[in-house]
Amino acid sequence: MFSKACEYGIKASTYIALQSLEMNRVSLKEIASEINSPIAFTAKILHKLAKNDILESVKGPYGGFQIKKERIDSIKLAHIVAAIDGDDIYNGCALGLDECNALQPCPLHEKFVGIRSDLKKMLENTSLYEVATGLEVGLTFLKR
Amino acid sequence: MFSKACEYGIKASTYIALQSLEMNRVSLKEIASEINSPIAFTAKILHKLAKNDILESVKGPYGGFQIKKERIDSIKLAHIVAAIDGDDIYNGCALGLDECNALQPCPLHEKFVGIRSDLKKMLENTSLYEVATGLEVGLTFLKR
DNA sequence: CTTATTTAAGATAATTTTGTCCGAATAGCA
DNA sequence: TGCTATTCGGACAAAATTATCTTAAATAAG
Ligand code: SF4
Ligand code: SF4
Numbered sequence: 001m002f003s004k005a006c007e008y009g010i011k012a013s014t015y016i017a018l019q020s021l022e023m024n025r026v027s028l029k030e031i032a033s034e035i036n037s038p039i040a041f042t043a044k045i046l047h048k049l050a051k052n053d054i055l056e057s058v059k060g061p062y063g064g065f066q067i068k069k070e071r072i073d074s075i076k077l078a079h080i081v082a083a084i085d086g087d088d089i090y091n092g093c094a095l096g097l098d099e100c101n102a103l104q105p106c107p108l109h110e111k112f113v114g115i116r117s118d119l120k121k122m123l124e125n126t127s128l129y130e131v132a133t134g135l136e137v138g139l140t141f142l143k144r
Numbered sequence: 145m146f147s148k149a150c151e152y153g154i155k156a157s158t159y160i161a162l163q164s165l166e167m168n169r170v171s172l173k174e175i176a177s178e179i180n181s182p183i184a185f186t187a188k189i190l191h192k193l194a195k196n197d198i199l200e201s202v203k204g205p206y207g208g209f210q211i212k213k214e215r216i217d218s219i220k221l222a223h224i225v226a227a228i229d230g231d232d233i234y235n236g237c238a239l240g241l242d243e244c245n246a247l248q249p250c251p252l253h254e255k256f257v258g259i260r261s262d263l264k265k266m267l268e269n270t271s272l273y274e275v276a277t278g279l280e281v282g283l284t285f286l287k288r
Numbered sequence: 289c290t291t292a293t294t295t296a297a298g299a300t301a302a303t304t305t306t307g308t309c310c311g312a313a314t315a316g317c318a
Numbered sequence: 319t320g321c322t323a324t325t326c327g328g329a330c331a332a333a334a335t336t337a338t339c340t341t342a343a344a345t346a347a348g
Contacts, residue, residue: 171325
């Protein structure tokens with residue numbers, strides 16, 4: 001459904017949010033180990049998210065990544081996905097056709113558009129806060 | 145959403161079905177040109193579909209691909225997708241986690257499972273006949 | 289100011305997906 | 319039989335994605 005990069009992005013953001021709620025800044029190393037992802041690859045993804053104003057990075061000793069507490073609820077999964085995978089999900093059609101004539105859609109159009117818009121809505125309505133706090137019970141799931 | 149191979153597979157099957165309804169057997173060349181796909185790559189995909197009993201291939205002069213008229217309605221998109229992409233869509237979770245504890249699902253589980261099962265249902269309920277005949281008006285869409 | 293620590297950035301490598309090429313096998317036809 | 323059109327099947331190549339390595343830049347602390 002999403003690219004590997006995007007999955008890491010979501011998991012990492014979730015972990016950072018969880019720690020930021022307790023005022024902990026976390027290092028790249030810690031994040032990668034916590035979500036079981038390749039360190040350097042994760043670095044690029046976090047960098048991208050930082051450039052997209054989704055999280056903040058701090059260099060130097062005691063540096064790392066964090067998210068402003070008050071923003072955790074306004075950051076939606078859709079923002080993360082868009083920053084990493086772009087808007088491919090929203091645009092292309094299921095069959096990968098280049099463009100589409102809305103006046104004479106193929107027989108699948110209605111159905112696909114419905115499902116895709118459900119997904120979109122879900123991503124837009126689900127905040128990082130929701131995901132992070134929703135799993136405080138079984139935190140280990142981020143490792144899988 | 146689907147792999148490129150899968151997209152070609154759906155488009156090709158649709159075209160073959162459309163022609164088979166009129167008792168025309170179509171060649172690889174014709175198919176590839178009709179759906180705008182790389183010839184050799186398309187060959188592999190069609191071959192795979194043939195091995196999965198989704199379509200029939202005939203070698204030699206006047207050979208090509210076809211689908212038994214009476215089967216066109218019982219072949220569902222799900223069959224094609226499964227033959228090419230396997231069952232990845234149905235198994236993995238949105239976050240790409242290896243396994244999942246249904247007893248203590250992450251906060252996204254309900255939502256994702258719902259959307260995914262909608263997609264699954266749609267693929268299982270949509271037959272090649274439906275797709276092929278549904279677009280007889282604007283056939284050129286397969287080129288895009 | 290120096291050093292240790294940590295992210296930034298770019299080059300490089302491995303893997304997967306997508307795409308190409310070519311000889312072999314098959315079938316129709318003269 | 320021999321010729322030709324076509325799929326089959328495997329080896330090969332290119333492109334995209336994922337992952338690693340190396341060096342630079344920033345910054346906190348002594
Ligand atoms: S009309 Fe059909 S081909 Fe076009 S965007 Fe919709 S589903 Fe895709
Ligand atoms: S519980 Fe969460 S992590 Fe597990 S399969 Fe469901 S969505 Fe994925």
